[in-house]
Amino acid sequence: MKKIIVVGIIFLLPFWVFSNKPFAIIVHGGAGTYSNDSIQNYKIMQVISDAVEKGYKVLENGGAAVDAVETAIKVLEDSRLFNAGKGSVLNEEGFVEMDASIMEGKELKAGAVAGVRDFPNPISLARLVMEKTPHLLFAGEGVGKLIDRFQLKRINPDSLVTPEKLQEIKSGKIHKKGTVGAVALDKYGNIAAGTSTGGIANKMVGRVGDSPIIGAGTYAKNSTCGVSCTGLGEFFIKQSAAFHISALIEYANYSLKDAVGYVLSEIMKMGATGGIIAIDKNGNIFFDYTTQGMPCGYKSSSGVKKVLIFK
Ligand code: ASP
Numbered sequence: 225m226k227k228i229i230v231v232g233i234i235f236l237l238p239f240w241v242f243s244n245k246p247f248a249i250i251v252h253g254g255a256g257t258y259s260n261d262s263i264q265n266y267k268i269m270q271v272i273s274d275a276v277e278k279g280y281k282v283l284e285n286g287g288a289a290v291d292a293v294e295t296a297i298k299v300l301e302d303s304r305l306f307n308a309g310k311g312s313v314l315n316e317e318g319f320v321e322m323d324a325s326i327m328e329g330k331e332l333k334a335g336a337v338a339g340v341r342d343f344p345n346p347i348s349l350a351r352l353v354m355e356k357t358p359h360l361l362f363a364g365e366g367v368g369k370l371i372d373r374f375q376l377k378r379i380n381p382d383s384l385v386t387p388e389k390l391q392e393i394k395s396g397k398i399h400k401k402g403t404v405g406a407v408a409l410d411k412y413g414n415i416a417a418g419t420s421t422g423g424i425a426n427k428m429v430g431r432v433g434d435s436p437i438i439g440a441g442t443y444a445k446n447s448t449c450g451v452s453c454t455g456l457g458e459f460f461i462k463q464s465a466a467f468h469i470s471a472l473i474e475y476a477n478y479s480l481k482d483a484v485g486y487v488l489s490e491i492m493k494m495g496a497t498g499g500i501i502a503i504d505k506n507g508n509i510f511f512d513y514t515t516q517g518m519p520c521g522y523k524s525s526s527g528v529k530k531v532l533i534f535k
Contacts, residue, residue: 267305271306272520275406289444290416297347334354337350342381405454421435484502498514499511509522
């Protein structure tokens with residue numbers, strides 16, 4: 225009898241340990257200006273909530289943080305409501321160039337793509353770069369070759385150019401849509417982060433922002449935190465924003481909240497605005513933004529769930 229109990233304890237111990245580890249996910253839909261259009265805002269909140277739930281389910285079922293991040297970001301990319309994937313804004317010549325990156329915090333593996341023109345889910349390409357190539361960042365023509373090499377289906381770039389988007393560029397009245405991102409901590413203590421964007425509307429052809437730059441738009445390290453940023457990318461690159469937050473925690477003993485606050489204030493001092501979502505190694509969730517709004521949603525194993533656009 226005693227033997228059965230001991231074997232039972234040994235067998236169940238790992239399950240008990242993992243089931244007591246905190247896990248959490250946070251997603252954002254871009255820092256910017258949002259109107260009071262209640263129907264549009266309702267749709268945005270629904271999609272954010274869906275992304276949070278789908279990502280959370282992955283974590284709850286014992287999946288990896290990186291799977292949760294990719295799953296959540298794909299929901300946002302597919303929704304057309306955000307400036308990412310199918311909803312991406314047009315550059316000054318009237319076509320789409322998307323950027324994305326993903327990183328996992330255990331071995332600091334990362335992947336990124338820039339200037340994607342004919343693939344609907346750049347976050348999945350970034351993951352492919354991370355897991356299936358010896359490289360980290362692919363840009364421009366090389367992204368097309370990557371898609372062909374792995375026999376993925378390209379889409380017609382024109383399918384991403386809608387009459388509404390063209391009209392916006394022509395009229396100069398660009399409907400503000402946001403970059404998307406997600407950060408997750410799984411049951412095994414692994415942190416992952418990802419960001420996906422169409423960049424800045426009306427940007428010059430070839431312009432690349434912070435979203436595919438590891439350390440600027442995205443960063444993850446198990447011993448500190450995971451971070452995804454949104455805002456004028458040039459400034460987030462100058463501040464090495466995502467890595468900066470991790471470094472403040474690691475080398476200066478900052479709390480997650482103080483580290484995010486410090487980096488956002490440095491970006492404000494330079495005259496730019498933006499937002500940041502983050503989760504630290506203990507499962508603390510934090511987000512902040514210096515714009516009028518930022519769609520954002522999170523859920524943690526402690527039972528907290530929240531979805532919002534305005535603080
Ligand atoms: N950070 C993105 C970029 O500069 C844009 C955004 O987050 O709104 O490409």
